[in-house]
């Protein structure tokens with residue numbers, strides 16, 4: 552598998568254990584970007600010459616690739632964005648900003664990434680709606696005020712899943728909609744929007760072996776129709792007058808300006824790659840590596856692991872050693888892990904710690920990577936005279 556990732560040819564000594572931050576790019580994603588720039592570089596939805604038409608066709612074909620990936624009813628429901636953060640801001644502003652009123656409630660979990668928290672805080676300021684948070688071990692309960700439930704499918708800090716079936720059933724009970732932050736799910740767990748019954752899904756290409764600068768917002772058509780664009784200009788218009796404009800159809804009304812064409816093509820190639828590998832294999836690989844990591848970490852009695860479930864992601868602290876020191880020393884040895892609050896400061900506040908060291912796997916990782924990590928973790932411990 553590692554041979555499919557050119558990064559490792561250039562960086563054979565790097566042990567990359569930070570795929571939750573960003574994955575390495577698969578060869579076909581890099582190839583798709585390069586092909587666009589070298590073979591058909593033209594703007595989309597504008598030119599009438601063959602090369603521009605080819606670029607447009609390839610770009611639009613990625614909507615169908617995403618539709619199949621999500622088992623969505625229609626490719627018109629696939630909106631291209633720059634990534635999860637932009638997708639979530641679009642739902643929060645464009646949909647939440649339209650329907651929320653004073654007294655309405657948005658329900659989140661305590662472990663949301665800032666990208667699925669701050670946009671809702673901004674909407675609350677504008678609408679007078681309020682936020683409520685479900686704690687880690689708390690039952691998911693909506694009430695008559697709950698209009699939007701916005702949850703991560705997989706915590707980027709703990710590796711813990713949210714029981715989406717339960718969340719959707721509870722939201723349906725009160726007529727609330729469910730926004731799924733699938734930034735971490737997308738590379739680890741299958742997402743079938745019809746089976747899950749969610750209403751909006753957001754994810755980023757760069758966390759699933761594709762380029763940065765591309766992502767998706769999928770939404771149910773009737774909800775996308777009710778969603779207002781949050782950026783004006785370019786393809787999102789139908790007609791423009793001096794004093795007003797009318798919007799294009801869904802999904803184009805959300806795609807203002809020249810899009811990140813090469814990145815979207817790269818994302819399409821990365822999604823096809825993931826589908827070829829298959830989530831059965833991906834999940835088996837995640838489970839095997841995580842089991843091994845936990846076994847090896849249990850050799851160290853001064854390591855505390857957070858959470859009970861770890862899908863490709865595990866956070867820990869080492870007694871009396873700051874997580875930044877752990878990550879910096881590992882970094883000097885070529886071991887890339889993440890340290891800090893992982894953009895989940897409220898979760899850290901809840902757990903009463905400033906941050907953790909986080910290990911996260913991609914499909915290129917092996918047990919040898921875990922062995923290398925352990926060798927140097929032991930060195931870190933020795934350095935701090937344990």
Ligand SMILES: Cc1ncc(COP(=O)(O)O)c(C=O)c1O
Nearest residue numbers: 634635636664666707734735755
């Ligand atoms: C759960 C989760 N949500 C949202 C984001 C934001 O993604 P992006 O920075 O690609 O917009 C991340 C990134 O780490 C994440 O892990």
